Amino acid sequence: MGEPHRPHLVVLTGAGISAESGIQTFRASDGLWADHPIEEVATPEAWRRDPERVLRFYDQRRDQVRRARPNAAHKALAALEKRGFRVSIITQNIDDLHERAGSRNVLHLHGEILKARSTVDPRMHYPLPRGGIAVGDLCDKGSQLRPDVVWFGEAVPHFADACEIVGEADLLLVVGTSLAVMPAASLLDQAPFDAPCVLVDPEAHVLAPPGVTRLNQFAGKGVPALVRHWQREGRLWVPETLLD
Ligand code: NAD
Numbered sequence: 001m002g003e004p005h006r007p008h009l010v011v012l013t014g015a016g017i018s019a020e021s022g023i024q025t026f027r028a029s030d031g032l033w034a035d036h037p038i039e040e041v042a043t044p045e046a047w048r049r050d051p052e053r054v055l056r057f058y059d060q061r062r063d064q065v066r067r068a069r070p071n072a073a074h075k076a077l078a079a080l081e082k083r084g085f086r087v088s089i090i091t092q093n094i095d096d097l098h099e100r101a102g103s104r105n106v107l108h109l110h111g112e113i114l115k116a117r118s119t120v121d122p123r124m125h126y127p128l129p130r131g132g133i134a135v136g137d138l139c140d141k142g143s144q145l146r147p148d149v150v151w152f153g154e155a156v157p158h159f160a161d162a163c164e165i166v167g168e169a170d171l172l173l174v175v176g177t178s179l180a181v182m183p184a185a186s187l188l189d190q191a192p193f194d195a196p197c198v199l200v201d202p203e204a205h206v207l208a209p210p211g212v213t214r215l216n217q218f219a220g221k222g223v224p225a226l227v228r229h230w231q232r233e234g235r236l237w238v239p240e241t242l243l244d
Pocket of ligand 1: 014018020180
């Protein structure tokens with residue numbers, strides 16, 4: 001006899017789930033990204049032109065991540081997993097807040113800021129030397145180390161894995177993403193046709209593609225509310241009472 005089917009929640013998260021932890025979203029008009037145009041800090045061209053500047057920018061972002069703590073949304077998802085649900089998290093975030101909340105099944109589509117990698121071989125990962133990266137820190141093949149972050153214009157290495165995971169969802173929960181960055185946004189198309197999709201975002205009314213249920217709430221309120229329903233009933237469903 002096989003194992004009984006455990007409801008499989010697949011969660012696609014973006015910068016908005018970490019906003020209440022104090023990490024600015026990408027599109028926020030204040031903060032780190034506002035002072036640093038993408039093309040000067042988060043592209044392969046920027047890296048070739050001025051690696052020192054790119055490294056300094058990621059040092060600042062790393063400090064912000066280290067100071068941040070997981071919020072109620074990260075914690076609720078980890079609690080659901082502890083209760084025996086199968087929870088797979090696919091995040092566009094480069095912070096480690098899902099892991100620190102206790103989630104064990106996290107795929108980072110755009111890399112992890114707390115790791116370094118080789119510039120010549122993206123499979124060669126390293127812990128951060130001295131907590132950061134400096135020009136002159138080399139990989140085992142003698143090339144400069146860089147942040148383990150996928151820059152704009154680069155391929156997304158784990159995209160095929162992410163498609164496979166979404167294809168096995170019983171419910172797809174999308175939290176705090178503007179769905180503006182490809183190919184991440186196209187993951188919604190990979191869900192099985194009978195799997196409901198719920199979007200939690202204060203701007204959900206603007207963002208939701210057809211067929212997606214919108215919950216116009218901050219992640220720290222909307223995600224724990226959904227999780228409470230699912231824990232109570234032992235199944236994944238879309239509670240109409242939460243919707244406005
Ligand atoms: P985005 O900035 O484009 O969109 C953020 C979304 O979050 C918006 O739709 C906004 O309405 C919503 N939001 C804001 N506060 C929220 C809250 N409290 N609860 C729920 N939703 C909230 O971010 P994105 O879609 O993730 O894509 C931008 C890119 O920037 C990604 O590639 C991502 O890797 C990167 N990024 C990552 C981090 C991080 O690691 N924490 C932070 C900023 C940007």
